[in-house]
Amino acid sequence: MAMSTKVRTSSFSRNPMAGPISKVPGFKPGPNGVVFVSSGIPDLDRILGGGFALGSLIMVMEDPEAPHHMLLLRNYMAQGLMHNQPLLYASPSKDPKGFLGTLPNPIPPKDDKPHDHGTEQDKDLRIAWQYKKYSRESLQGHDIRDSDHEYCNTFDLRKPLERQFLAGKHIDCVSTLDLTLDILHQRCSTFLAQNSSDSSISCAGRIAIQSFCAPQCGYFDKDWDMLAFVTALKRMVRESNAVAVITFPHSLLSSSFSKRWQHFADTLISVKAIADEDKELEQLLTGYKEMVGFLGIHKVARINTQVPLVLEASTFSIKLHKRRSLVFECLNQAPIDGSSGASYGTSSSCSASAKQGSLDF
Numbered sequence: 001m002a003m004s005t006k007v008r009t010s011s012f013s014r015n016p017m018a019g020p021i022s023k024v025p026g027f028k029p030g031p032n033g034v035v036f037v038s039s040g041i042p043d044l045d046r047i048l049g050g051g052f053a054l055g056s057l058i059m060v061m062e063d064p065e066a067p068h069h070m071l072l073l074r075n076y077m078a079q080g081l082m083h084n085q086p087l088l089y090a091s092p093s094k095d096p097k098g099f100l101g102t103l104p105n106p107i108p109p110k111d112d113k114p115h116d117h118g119t120e121q122d123k124d125l126r127i128a129w130q131y132k133k134y135s136r137e138s139l140q141g142h143d144i145r146d147s148d149h150e151y152c153n154t155f156d157l158r159k160p161l162e163r164q165f166l167a168g169k170h171i172d173c174v175s176t177l178d179l180t181l182d183i184l185h186q187r188c189s190t191f192l193a194q195n196s197s198d199s200s201i202s203c204a205g206r207i208a209i210q211s212f213c214a215p216q217c218g219y220f221d222k223d224w225d226m227l228a229f230v231t232a233l234k235r236m237v238r239e240s241n242a243v244a245v246i247t248f249p250h251s252l253l254s255s256s257f258s259k260r261w262q263h264f265a266d267t268l269i270s271v272k273a274i275a276d277e278d279k280e281l282e283q284l285l286t287g288y289k290e291m292v293g294f295l296g297i298h299k300v301a302r303i304n305t306q307v308p309l310v311l312e313a314s315t316f317s318i319k320l321h322k323r324r325s326l327v328f329e330c331l332n333q334a335p336i337d338g339s340s341g342a343s344y345g346t347s348s349s350c351s352a353s354a355k356q357g358s359l360d361f
Helices: 042-047 067-084 096-101 120-140 144-150 182-198 223-238 253-263 279-284
Strands: 027-029 036-038 057-061 088-091 104-106 154-161 171-175 205-209 242-246 269-275 293-297 314-322 325-330
Touching: 027 279, 042 325, 057 067, 057 223, 057 253, 067 104, 067 154, 067 242, 067 269, 088 096, 088 182, 096 171, 154 325, 171 182, 182 205, 182 223, 182 242, 223 242, 223 253
Parallel strands: 057 242, 057 269, 088 171, 088 205, 205 242
Antiparallel strands: 027 036, 104 154, 269 293, 293 314, 314 325
8 A cells, every 4th residue: 555645744844845946036045944935025024034934824913994904915915926926815805806906016126225224333334244244145156135136026006016927927816705714715725736736836826815804704703714714724835835924803803713813823913003193102203204004023933943033123113115115114212302313223133232223234
């Protein structure tokens, strides 16, 4: 009797495809055999230590007052299409395909200049760090600037994605209106199975499910069934070279179910809008008027290791650089005496812990 050759995967099993996939544009090798795909936002990739790990489930807690989660979802989907990665998009709308017309277009490299808010001391440290990194990467035979651009684009939220990036792609759109979870499970399973067996693509795809437990969904009142679906999706994604992002309005769930959902997420993120006029925050934080919201990092996927990733900050400001591209920055406390000196900044994984502002890598 022939033995099954199917490889069982878990949080502690190495990805057998890590070697060949990491050499393909759009993928980045990480520690312990992990392979990352980009979130479509350079700052978020740096905060998470490289991006979204293949085989992981990312859950985004929505703000009931503002659709900030859509900004993350648009960049995530657009980045996958830029790398010719299959996409399944599920939404509680009548025409989910129409959402593809709102995906942002990448900014040309010549216009994609990093934002800089550091002091002179920060600039000196940045130059030294970049020189050291450049020397290390040059020894490996490639330029880090070129590889970063191939891995993650900066997107212009004001310009729609060109049609050439949508034509001939592996795109499947599903409306969750009056849809049963069994059908949604089948669509996801078929999508992953088809793309896993296709040797012409190097990734089983990206799954994006918007507002999973919204009242418009046909399964809105089936809490245990939704939890079972999340569990099954996490298993399917882990067994294939895929990444899934689910946004959900956690305020509509009971406290116990919301905690269960958060527990099943490999990476857990929250977004929150900023009130139009909050005098206390305006006096407390520098650059408050430029902020459009806050990004919270509650959990980061740790695959093939038991060592947690310790972030130097868990809350970041959301800004629009030149009113067109997403930027995440650590929060800086405003000077108490009202002077123009550098404020004390809480640091992040992409910022130094020095008291002289933020050091953006």
